[in-house]
Amino acid sequence: MSGTTSPDNRHVVRLDAVRKVYGGSKNQVTALDGVSIGLERGTFTAVMGPSGSGKSTFLHCAAGLDRPTSGSVRLDGVELSTLKERALTKLRRERIGFVFQAFNLLPALSVLDNVTLPLRLAGKKPAKDTVEEVLRRVGLGGKQHRRPGELSGGQQQRVAIARALITRPAVLFGDEPTGALDTHTAREVLTLLREAVQWAGQTIVMVTHDPVAAAHADRVLFLADGRLVSSLEAPTPDQVAERMTHLGAWGAEGSAPAASGGAPSPGTARRESPATTASPAGTLAWEGLR
Numbered sequence: 001m002s003g004t005t006s007p008d009n010r011h012v013v014r015l016d017a018v019r020k021v022y023g024g025s026k027n028q029v030t031a032l033d034g035v036s037i038g039l040e041r042g043t044f045t046a047v048m049g050p051s052g053s054g055k056s057t058f059l060h061c062a063a064g065l066d067r068p069t070s071g072s073v074r075l076d077g078v079e080l081s082t083l084k085e086r087a088l089t090k091l092r093r094e095r096i097g098f099v100f101q102a103f104n105l106l107p108a109l110s111v112l113d114n115v116t117l118p119l120r121l122a123g124k125k126p127a128k129d130t131v132e133e134v135l136r137r138v139g140l141g142g143k144q145h146r147r148p149g150e151l152s153g154g155q156q157q158r159v160a161i162a163r164a165l166i167t168r169p170a171v172l173f174g175d176e177p178t179g180a181l182d183t184h185t186a187r188e189v190l191t192l193l194r195e196a197v198q199w200a201g202q203t204i205v206m207v208t209h210d211p212v213a214a215a216h217a218d219r220v221l222f223l224a225d226g227r228l229v230s231s232l233e234a235p236t237p238d239q240v241a242e243r244m245t246h247l248g249a250w251g252a253e254g255s256a257p258a259a260s261g262g263a264p265s266p267g268t269a270r271r272e273s274p275a276t277t278a279s280p281a282g283t284l285a286w287e288g289l290r
């Protein structure tokens with residue numbers, strides 16, 4: 001594959017001064033306005049922000065689904081702007097996993113065939129052990145011959161996650177992966193994603209509106225008006241909800257949906273990033289996370 005490789009091995013995703021402007025000269029919208037960030041391998045990052053703050057655009061640019069207007073995106077050491085469309089498609093297929101709110105499974109195919117589809121599309125024969133291991137890990141052992149229509153929503157999302165993990169992608173990108181699930185099932189799916197970071201060293205980047213979901217991540221990045229304005233390390237749901245309230249995401253009364261009672265990410269002690277102290281004016285200082 002062509003593309004400039006980067007010596008920066010620590011960051012599996014790296015954005016530098018990324019701008020994305022939609023529309024023509026009369027109706028321009030700056031969706032991303034100079035975003036620079038590095039995401040380390042084997043970490044789980046949540047991206048939050050008010051509606052229209054640029055979360056989906058961030059995800060699409062970071063994952064090579066959309067091209068920035070200017071700036072640099074490097075994924076697994078490859079500068080995406082240097083890739084032609086076909087090479088970019090190949091990189092997405094082989095190095096990136098996607099999980100969306102809609103499960104996007106093929107209804108006529110079995111669980112097994114849905115999960116192994118990315119490998120077969122890449123002309124690779126799925127290794128039986130690998131497939132069994134992934135299905136077992138996502139809690140679908142014994143269900144490989146079912147069709148999606150015979151599964152619950154949570155089980156269907158597990159199939160989508162298994163399909164995203166089967167190629168051992170450098171990064172798994174999730175766009176509201178629990179948005180269509182009930183609270184209990186959403187927690188199970190988030191725990192599964194968390195476990196994928198732990199057992200497979202998987203790097204995950206997830207856009208979400210849900211503070212409880214975000215609290216499963218190692219770090220939450222907050223976007224406002226296309227800029228990264230804040231971050232939280234080892235977040236709790238309440239801390240995330242408070243940040244979102246500062247950003248005006250839920251109005252002046254700041255009632256955050258599902259902000260309490262959820263399971264935080266296991267393991268590490270809670271700590272606040274020194275780079276994200278709230279300023280007296282109520283805005284959030286951003287000193288960069290590079």
Ligand SMILES: Nc1ncnc2c1ncn2[C@@H]1O[C@H](COP(=O)(O)OP(=O)(O)OP(=O)(O)O)[C@@H](O)[C@H]1O
Nearest residue numbers: 022023029031049050051052053054055056057058
């Ligand atoms: N294809 C497009 N053409 C024009 N403007 C766009 C396009 N996609 C996004 N935008 C604009 O860019 C800005 C950021 O959009 P984006 O979808 O990234 O925000 P978001 O934070 O994901 O929003 P939400 O939480 O509502 O999904 C918004 O003002 C949006 O209207």
